[in-house]
Amino acid sequence: MLTGITVVDFSRHLPGPFCTMRLADLGAEVIKVEAHPAGDPGRSLGPRIGETGALFLSSNRNKRSVALNLHTEAGRALAFALASRADVVVESFRPGVMRHLGLDYDSLSAVHPSLVYCSVTGYGQTGDMHQLGGHDLNYQAISGFLSATRDSEGRPVPSEVPIADYAVGLYAAEQICAALVRQCRHGQGAYLDVASVDVLSSWMGLHALLAHDGQEKAMGQFLKGMLAYQVYESADGKYVALAALEEKFWHNFCRAVGREDWETLHGALIADHPDVFEEMKTLFLSRTQAEWSELGSEVDCCLTAVEEMDTWSGSAYVASREAAFTLPYGAGAETLQVRVERTRPLDGMMPPPRCGGDTRDVLKAKLNLTDDELARLEQEGVIPRTS
Numbered sequence: 001m002l003t004g005i006t007v008v009d010f011s012r013h014l015p016g017p018f019c020t021m022r023l024a025d026l027g028a029e030v031i032k033v034e035a036h037p038a039g040d041p042g043r044s045l046g047p048r049i050g051e052t053g054a055l056f057l058s059s060n061r062n063k064r065s066v067a068l069n070l071h072t073e074a075g076r077a078l079a080f081a082l083a084s085r086a087d088v089v090v091e092s093f094r095p096g097v098m099r100h101l102g103l104d105y106d107s108l109s110a111v112h113p114s115l116v117y118c119s120v121t122g123y124g125q126t127g128d129m130h131q132l133g134g135h136d137l138n139y140q141a142i143s144g145f146l147s148a149t150r151d152s153e154g155r156p157v158p159s160e161v162p163i164a165d166y167a168v169g170l171y172a173a174e175q176i177c178a179a180l181v182r183q184c185r186h187g188q189g190a191y192l193d194v195a196s197v198d199v200l201s202s203w204m205g206l207h208a209l210l211a212h213d214g215q216e217k218a219m220g221q222f223l224k225g226m227l228a229y230q231v232y233e234s235a236d237g238k239y240v241a242l243a244a245l246e247e248k249f250w251h252n253f254c255r256a257v258g259r260e261d262w263e264t265l266h267g268a269l270i271a272d273h274p275d276v277f278e279e280m281k282t283l284f285l286s287r288t289q290a291e292w293s294e295l296g297s298e299v300d301c302c303l304t305a306v307e308e309m310d311t312w313s314g315s316a317y318v319a320s321r322e323a324a325f326t327l328p329y330g331a332g333a334e335t336l337q338v339r340v341e342r343t344r345p346l347d348g349m350m351p352p353p354r355c356g357g358d359t360r361d362v363l364k365a366k367l368n369l370t371d372d373e374l375a376r377l378e379q380e381g382v383i384p385r386t387s
Contacts, residue, residue, distance in 0.1 A: 002028035005180065008086040009033065009063065010079075010103070012040045014162060015196065016092035016120045017059040018169030023088070023176065024062035031086075031362055032060065032353065033079055036067035036384055039355035052352075059169075060352040061327060066363070067356025067384050074382045076101055081367050084112045087183070088176055092120040095130050105191045115189045116179040120172050122164075124195035136196075139164035143200035148207055148219065167203070168196040225269045227262075227277060228253075231306060232284035239306040240284065240292045253301035257283060327351040356384040 005028040009020040017032075017040070024030040034040050042056035049057055066082070069075040080103060083089045089108065091098050098104045098119075105117040119125060122134040129142075137158050140146040145163070146156045172194045179190040210218045223229055228244040244250040250266040262276065270277045284292065289305050296303030307315050313324045328351050363369045363383070377383045 002026040002177075002180075005029065005088065006086045007031065007088040007090060008079075008083045009090045010098070011090050011092035011120060013042050013045070013092065014055055014059055014165040015168045016090050016172070017042065017056075018166060019118070019120060019172040019176070020063065020090050021059050021061060022169065022173040028088075030063040031082060031358075031366075032063045032065045033082065034065055034067045034355055036069040036075070036356060036382070039067065043355065057352050062350050063353055064358035064362055065353035065356055066359045068359075069382050070101055072380070072382050074377060074380065076103065078363065078367065078377075078382070079103055080108070082362075083108055084115075085366060086115070087180065088116045088118065090118045090120065090172070090176070094133070095119075095121065095125045109189055109191075113189055114183050114187050116176055116183055116192070117189070118172050118176055118179075118192040118194060120168055120194050120196075122196045124198060125193045134196075136162040136164045139168075139196040139200060143197045144204045144207065145200045148204070150220070164196040164200055167199045168194060171199045221269065225271060227265060227268050227270055227273060227280060230270075230280075232281060234287060234289040234292055235285055236288045236290075238289035238308070240289055240296070241304050241306055243302040243304075245302070249300065249302045252299050253303065256295060256299040256301060259283075325349070359383050360386065 002023060005023070007020055007023055007028050007030045009016065009030055009032045011017055011020065020028075020030045020032070032040070040056060040060075042053050042059070045053045045055050047054045068079050070079060079101070083103060089103075089105075091103070099107075105115075105119075108117065109115050121130070122139050123129040123132060123142075134142075137146070140149075140158070140163065141156075143164070146158070149157050149159065151157050172192070175192045175194055179192060182188050182190065207216075207219055210216065226245075228242060228250050231239050231241050233239055242253065244253050247266045251263050254260055254262045265273060265276060268276070287295075292303060293305040295301075296305075305315075312318065318324050327349060360374055360383075363374060369377075374383070378385045
């Protein structure tokens with residue numbers, strides 16, 4: 001869908017790279033500009049698979065990597081030349097960094113008025129907090145999202161999923177695609193200021209509406225306190241999710257397990273019926289997860305297994321939707337399991353790139369540099385040496 005669109009990606013870590021990976025999955029040519037010699041910090045940050053950070057491996061497929069020393073005038077000039085020939089530029093530095101490098105929107109749009117330029121940050125380009133450092137947990141906290149994810153004792157619980165990073169990546173990709181439509185129709189460029197806190201804050205509209213009406217705890221009671229909307233443990237120590245919110249689903253469940261006497265309890269709260277809650281916990285402990293999952297597939301009652309990460313790829317859903325496959329990575333025979341929406345043929349997928357591995361090819365193709373010019377840039381430390 002985005003074939004023919006070129007994206008120059010200066011972003012690092014997770015939010016920006018997740019955005020540009022989605023654009024790449026949609027067919028865009030994504031040129032990832034990494035710092036020479038350090039590379040994207042995500043290559044080494046956090047848990048690793050082999051020698052490479054899982055953060056990087058999970059968000060950089062289908063891209064090519066160009067490594068440039070942006071501390072040099074020549075490196076900045078090459079980056080500017082690449083960006084000025086692109087349809088889209090994405091960056092995720094703290095506000096002001098790209099201007100310091102001469103790679104900001106104003107400088108690039110002066111020579112490329114139709115450029116779509118997206119800055120992905122935590123707190124945005126303006127406002128009291130725009131220069132503060134932050135990470136996913138901070139963005140969840142400031143947006144109000146974290147206040148809505150509490151444990152049984154009322155304490156905010158951080159998610160193991162960096163939800164702010166993924167959310168802002170999705171939103172940035174959406175904004176870029178919208179800007180590309182305008183670019184195509186009217187030849188206009190755009191500057192997109194996309195902030196993680198803004199995105200998560202927009203998710204909290206329902207909670208804010210209820211809080212304004214004096215019902216701060218309404219959603220928690222509605223979704224966490226109902227008999228019919230819970231996670232229950234099964235006989236084999238695994239878990240299933242029952243989400244029979246509508247009356248028809250609840251009735252189907254009650255009849256399937258032979259407890260028609262529960263049918264009148266549609267929408268009932270655990271706090272009002274603790275005895276039934278204990279009975280339901282005992283009921284779910286009487287069958288294995290697989291048995292409950294089979295029931296959920298036969299009876300329309302919104303009952304599903306809680307898939308674990310080590311078995312997810314073998315689930316029936318994944319197999320039927322072709323939602324996972326493997327890509328090679330590293331120097332050996334290792335493979336990387338990938339989860340992907342079916343927006344690109346599987347045989348066209350490329351593994352995450354080696355840092356700077358495409359530098360010479362891209363600079364030749366995009367900027368018409370000669371072998372002699374590339375050799376000089378290598379000698380001056382602007383680009384990596386040929387291995």
